Each structure stands twice: as C-alpha cells, then as structure tokens.
Amino acid sequence: MSVDEPARVIAAAVTSLLGPETPGPDDVQATADAAVAAMTAKRQKLLNSIGKREG
Numbered sequence: 168m169s170v171d172e173p174a175r176v177i178a179a180a181v182t183s184l185l186g187p188e189t190p191g192p193d194d195v196q197a198t199a200d201a202a203v204a205a206m207t208a209k210r211q212k213l214l215n216s217i218g219k220r221e222g
Contacts, residue, residue, distance in 0.1 A: 170176050
C-alpha cells in the first residue's frame with residue numbers, strides 16, 4: 168500500500184498519538200520547562216565527566 172502524501176499521514180498519526188496540533192500557553196510552558204530540565208541534567212553530567220563542578 169502507498170499513499171500520495173506520506174508526510175501528512177505521519178503528521179496525522181503523531182498528532183493522534185500525542186495530542187492537538189495547536190498547543191496552548193500551558194503546553195508551551197510545560198514543553199519549555201521539560202527541555203530546560205533535560206538540558207540542565209545533560210550539562211551537569213558533562214561537567215561531571217570532565218571533572219568540573221559548578222560553584
């Protein structure tokens with residue numbers, strides 16, 4: 168089976184699984200907070216791996 172617009176099919180499937188296409192302000196804030204937390208954790212792991220500590 169093939170489709171004429173696979174990108175649209177994939178986008179619809181992802182939207183169906185993850186939620187609406189248009190996030191509200193709370194959704195944007197939650198995503199930004201999660202991204203900052205993930206980057207902070209990775210930064211700390213990197214600093215620890217090279218032997219530097221914040222202080």
